[in-house]
Amino acid sequence: MSGSLQSRGISTTQVLPLSIILRPIPPVIEQLKIDSMVQTLQGDVPTANDTSCGYTPGHLPPVDILHYRSPEAKDFYFAFGGCHRLQAYEKARVEGVECKVLKVTKGMLKVYLGGSVDAIVGEDT
Numbered sequence: 811m812s813g814s815l816q817s818r819g820i821s822t823t824q825v826l827p828l829s830i831i832l833r834p835i836p837p838v839i840e841q842l843k844i845d846s847m848v849q850t851l852q853g854d855v856p857t858a859n860d861t862s863c864g865y866t867p868g869h870l871p872p873v874d875i876l877h878y879r880s881p882e883a884k885d886f887y888f889a890f891g892g893c894h895r896l897q898a899y900e901k902a903r904v905e906g907v908e909c910k911v912l913k914v915t916k917g918m919l920k921v922y923l924g925g926s927v928d929a930i931v932g933e934d935t
């Protein structure tokens with residue numbers, strides 16, 4: 811079973827522009843994994859005819875995104891995982907990221923962002 815605990819109930823995916831996805835946590839990166847994902851995005855899966863690898867040429871598994879809409883109707887899209895996939899999209903210059911989007915409250919965001927939440931999404935008025 812793939813995906814996070816929160817996203818397992820979400821069956822639909824949507825494509826978001828890479829440029830709007832916020833990544834507040836600095837990634838710890840394995841370059842070889844990113845390079846392999848870039849190859850997949852470019853449709854160059856070495857074992858494309860061997861479905862046992864489970865990789866679909868041109869696609870990476872959807873990235874979980876938390877979507878918060880502020881009282882001023884400003885949208886914030888956060889990725890707290892998926893760091894290798896997002897770096898691979900960047901490196902492959904693919905702007906559309908396949909995502910599973912979960913709407914969250916500010917209280918839920920605070921679990922991830924702690925005391926920084928107000929500085930990032932604004933204080934409640």
Ligand SMILES: Nc1ncnc2c1ncn2[C@@H]1O[C@H](COP(=O)(O)OP(=O)(O)OP(=O)(O)O)[C@@H](O)[C@H]1O
Nearest residue numbers: 812846847850865869870871891892893894895896
């Ligand atoms: N070369 C590849 N091509 C396609 N899919 C891959 C490739 N390598 C790994 N994956 C798949 O991508 C998904 C995410 O992998 P992984 O968790 O290692 O990276 P990640 O993007 O950094 O995510 P997270 O930060 O959430 O762990 C997994 O389902 C994995 O099977």
